[in-house]
Amino acid sequence: MNWTFFHKLGSPKWxxxxxxxxxxxxxxxxxxxxxxxxxxxxAFTPPDxxxxxxxxxxxxxxxxxxxxxxxxxxMATAAAVTLIWRIKxxxxxxxVMAPVGASFCILSLVTGAIWGQPTWGTWWVWDARLTxxxxxxxxYIGIIALRGAxxxxxxxxxxxxxxxxxxxxxIPIIKFSVDWWNTLHQGATLKLTEKPSMAPEMLWPLLLAIxxxxxxxxxxxxxxxxxxxxxxxxxxxxxxxxxx
Amino acid sequence: MVRGGKMSxxxxxxxxxxxxxxxxxxxxxxxxxxxxxxxxxxxAFFLMVATLFPLGIAPDREVLSELAAGVIWIGALLAVxxxxxxxxxxxxxxxxxxxxxxxxxxxxxxxxxxxxSHWLTSGxxxxxxxxxxxxxxxxxxxxxxxxxxxxxxxxxxxSLAGSIGAALTVKVQRGGVLLTLLSLPLYIPVLxxxxxxVNAAMQNMPYTGHILWLSVFLILGVCLAPLAIAGALRVxxx
Amino acid sequence: MYFDSWSGxxxxxxxxxxVWSAYTMALAVIAYNLIAPFMARRRILAQITAQVxxxxxxxxxxVIVNEVRGDNNENRSANPxxxxxxHRPRRQEEGxxxxxxxxx
Amino acid sequence: MLNVVQLSCERDDRLLxxxxxxxxxxxxILQIEGRNGAGKTSLLRIIAGFSSSLSGDIFWNDQPxxxxxxxxxxxxxxxxxxPGLKLDLTPxxxxxxxxRLSNTIINREVLLAALxxxxxxxxxxxxCSHLSAGQLRRVAFAGLIASPARLWILDEPFTAIDxxxxxxxxxLFDEHTHQGxxxxxxxxxxxxxxxxKLRKLNVEHFGEERSVDGERGQDVQG
Numbered sequence: 001m002n003w004t005f006f007h008k009l010g011s012p013k014w015x016x017x018x019x020x021x022x023x024x025x026x027x028x029x030x031x032x033x034x035x036x037x038x039x040x041x042x043a044f045t046p047p048d049x050x051x052x053x054x055x056x057x058x059x060x061x062x063x064x065x066x067x068x069x070x071x072x073x074x075m076a077t078a079a080a081v082t083l084i085w086r087i088k089x090x091x092x093x094x095x096v097m098a099p100v101g102a103s104f105c106i107l108s109l110v111t112g113a114i115w116g117q118p119t120w121g122t123w124w125v126w127d128a129r130l131t132x133x134x135x136x137x138x139x140y141i142g143i144i145a146l147r148g149a150x151x152x153x154x155x156x157x158x159x160x161x162x163x164x165x166x167x168x169x170x171i172p173i174i175k176f177s178v179d180w181w182n183t184l185h186q187g188a189t190l191k192l193t194e195k196p197s198m199a200p201e202m203l204w205p206l207l208l209a210i211x212x213x214x215x216x217x218x219x220x221x222x223x224x225x226x227x228x229x230x231x232x233x234x235x236x237x238x239x240x241x242x243x244x
Numbered sequence: 245m246v247r248g249g250k251m252s253x254x255x256x257x258x259x260x261x262x263x264x265x266x267x268x269x270x271x272x273x274x275x276x277x278x279x280x281x282x283x284x285x286x287x288a289f290f291l292m293v294a295t296l297f298p299l300g301i302a303p304d305r306e307v308l309s310e311l312a313a314g315v316i317w318i319g320a321l322l323a324v325x326x327x328x329x330x331x332x333x334x335x336x337x338x339x340x341x342x343x344x345x346x347x348x349x350x351x352x353x354x355x356x357x358x359x360x361s362h363w364l365t366s367g368x369x370x371x372x373x374x375x376x377x378x379x380x381x382x383x384x385x386x387x388x389x390x391x392x393x394x395x396x397x398x399x400x401x402x403s404l405a406g407s408i409g410a411a412l413t414v415k416v417q418r419g420g421v422l423l424t425l426l427s428l429p430l431y432i433p434v435l436x437x438x439x440x441x442v443n444a445a446m447q448n449m450p451y452t453g454h455i456l457w458l459s460v461f462l463i464l465g466v467c468l469a470p471l472a473i474a475g476a477l478r479v480x481x482x
Numbered sequence: 483m484y485f486d487s488w489s490g491x492x493x494x495x496x497x498x499x500x501v502w503s504a505y506t507m508a509l510a511v512i513a514y515n516l517i518a519p520f521m522a523r524r525r526i527l528a529q530i531t532a533q534v535x536x537x538x539x540x541x542x543x544x545v546i547v548n549e550v551r552g553d554n555n556e557n558r559s560a561n562p563x564x565x566x567x568x569h570r571p572r573r574q575e576e577g578x579x580x581x582x583x584x585x586x
Numbered sequence: 587m588l589n590v591v592q593l594s595c596e597r598d599d600r601l602l603x604x605x606x607x608x609x610x611x612x613x614x615i616l617q618i619e620g621r622n623g624a625g626k627t628s629l630l631r632i633i634a635g636f637s638s639s640l641s642g643d644i645f646w647n648d649q650p651x652x653x654x655x656x657x658x659x660x661x662x663x664x665x666x667x668x669p670g671l672k673l674d675l676t677p678x679x680x681x682x683x684x685x686r687l688s689n690t691i692i693n694r695e696v697l698l699a700a701l702x703x704x705x706x707x708x709x710x711x712x713x714c715s716h717l718s719a720g721q722l723r724r725v726a727f728a729g730l731i732a733s734p735a736r737l738w739i740l741d742e743p744f745t746a747i748d749x750x751x752x753x754x755x756x757x758l759f760d761e762h763t764h765q766g767x768x769x770x771x772x773x774x775x776x777x778x779x780x781x782x783k784l785r786k787l788n789v790e791h792f793g794e795e796r797s798v799d800g801e802r803g804q805d806v807q808g
Contacts, residue, residue: 038505042501044483046484047484047494053497053498053501054500060505064511100515110507224519234526239530243527243534244531
């Protein structure tokens with residue numbers, strides 16, 4: 001099992017060149033997919049028999065929630081890679097993913113609240129999913145704040161790695177206890193994103209939207225990672241040549 | 245010139261690991277007794293939180309007894325957070341943390357001793373004070389025993405989880421707010437199950453499930469938290 | 483298209499306000515995620531060019547100082563003052579070598 | 587026997603020093619020189635085992651440090667910039683918890699004798715907060731004298747020490763090396779080497795500022 005691929009992954013310059021080729025494809029495909037999915041979901045699908053047209057918010061709320069959670073999982077894996085194999089690229093990914101994840105977490109919270117208004121008549125509902133998303137937002141802000149508070153890059157890298165691993169251990173516990181707390185107090189309310197009753201013509205735009213958002217996230221991450229590489233490798237000759 | 249002799253090496257290092265922990269606990273307890281101001285703050289804060297709520301909401305009995313469990317637990321949670329800030333920072337400032345890192349004994353064990361001594365001076369005292377506050381907040385009498393049980397099981401978890409944040413922010417100048425931000429997500433499950441137990445007892449429903457879950461968190465905390473704390477201390481002090 | 487008219491599409495039987503506010507929020511988040519990297523890129527590139535220019539200026543200044551004082555590396559002795567000087571020429575050689583290369 | 591091979595350390599993408607190697611046998615003193623910020627303290631902290639982000643290897647009695655770090659720490663005494671004493675405790679209590687932490691049996695007479703050697707005989711039950719910075723350092727030296735560790739790693743021990751304190755400390759080093767101990771010390775004052783056991787190492791020799799080329803995988807020279 002030759003590990004050359006794994007070690008090459010470690011060299012930021014190699015990633016910078018490779019991602020240069022991927023970037024245009026990513027940009028085009030993600031924006032096209034998102035456009036198609038949202039137009040399809042907004043204009044061409046019939047309204048839900050129960051919720052009327054307000055369910056169309058599902059085409060951004062569900063992808064945003066999925067993204068917020070899977071970005072945190074990706075950050076935890078990047079953290080594990082930083083701590084175990086000490087690959088600098090993994091730490092750059094960890095640093096870069098945090099604000100993107102936080103932005104999608106906020107989007108999921110806001111769209112969830114907006115969706116709650118026509119369905120339940122109040123802006124904020126202590127629904128299990130929304131509350132866990134709110135706590136996930138705290139985890140994101142914690143990592144971003146810790147990254148800003150520690151100035152030496154090596155210490156900040158490992159401290160944020162430890163914090164995101166502790167957070168990822170904490171997420172299932174939070175989900176379990178919030179769900180348990182929710183059923184204790186309110187009984188089974190209408191679950192916000194119930195999918196079994198999704199008619200096929202609603203399901204397809206949703207899947208397209210989810211794919212579009214994931215591609216969009218990869219594109220944004222590649223963009224930010226390239227900048228982080230330039231910033232961290234500013235002493236090397238290839239960056240100086242690139243700049244001048 | 246009196247020739248200073250050398251102290252002899254200990255032969256069975258494993259047994260000495262616990263004596264090192266005992267020495268650390270004894271050191272921290274003497275430190276707290278020498279300057280008790282550090283230990284009084286969380287208790288005064290706890291009492292103050294319990295007096296603010298009736299002033300803020302309503303002094304009558306039904307409202308307060310409904311809120312009592314939540315108020316006591318949130319007060320205890322914030323008081324523990326208050327006292328966590330100086331846990332490692334005082335050692336960092338006078339160089340004692342380097343000696344801790346240089347010790348041949350496993351760091352997680354020493355860190356567990358430090359967190360235990362912190363719990364003794366903060367969480368445990370809050371638990372002893374809790375009945376006083378429960379009376380002030382008209383907590384029904386049958387809810388007293390679950391309150392004490394949840395506090396006894398829950399406050400060590402608060403100390404353990406909060407120490408991870410304390411270790412991560414040991415070199416951050418004004419790290420108090422950041423410490424709170426890092427520790428709150430870890431406190432939420434404990435708060436949910438603890439207040440759940442007391443409220444269940446108030447509606448005289450069985451609360452053993454909640455207590456068992458709290459002990460699960462305690463065991464999880466005792467096993468995993470020292471590893472994270474030791475890792476964080478090593479990483480920050482590179 | 484499900485809706486018969488543009489105005490129907492906008493109103494969406496009363497739910498239009500919520501749907502469109504949610505979608506503008508989504509647009510805002512997408513725009514943030516697109517614009518923030520470019521702003522960061524500009525800021526960091528400016529920083530690096532400033533740093534490279536500063537290094538070149540430092541190198542030019544050393545070259546002049548050394549000619550004026552006629553100092554060279556041979557009379558190196560163990561006094562600390564000289565170690566400073568010894569240290570600087572090495573950085574100067576390296577500096578000029580990287581300058582030519584980047585100039586090619 | 588401490589053996590450092592091809593050690594290099596990078597702080598915040600600034601290469602402090604690279605391929606630094608030296609040996610420290612028993613009975614030798616090694617003084618590490620270098621201007622401020624050249625990486626002296628980082629070198630000492632790496633050898634003491636605080637930092638793990640380094641390339642190159644350190645051998646203790648010909649075994650890699652990572653496998654024998656417990657024995658290494660049993661036999662090593664680290665004194666950083668700060669004396670490492672709790673100000674509310676008395677010198678004796680401080681020495682007790684530090685000795686207990688480094689796994690030595692507490693012998694009260696030895697501690698008192700050590701305090702006496704550093705001219706702090708009457709101070710053993712006064713809280714350290716009443717002592718001056720120089721006295722605090724001498725309490726730390728008392729811990730040094732009483733500890734059975736063979737390797738001493740001292741970071742700038744001469745700060746806040748007056749002239750005759752310096753010569754006292756040098757006599758202490760000679761006595762320690764005479765008993766087969768090793769001393770690794772950083773300081774700005776040049777130590778006068780009486781028994782010919784003193785060696786010097788300047789960190790700046792290994793710290794040339796060269797721009798490390800792109801391929802992070804292979805460390806391209808020059």
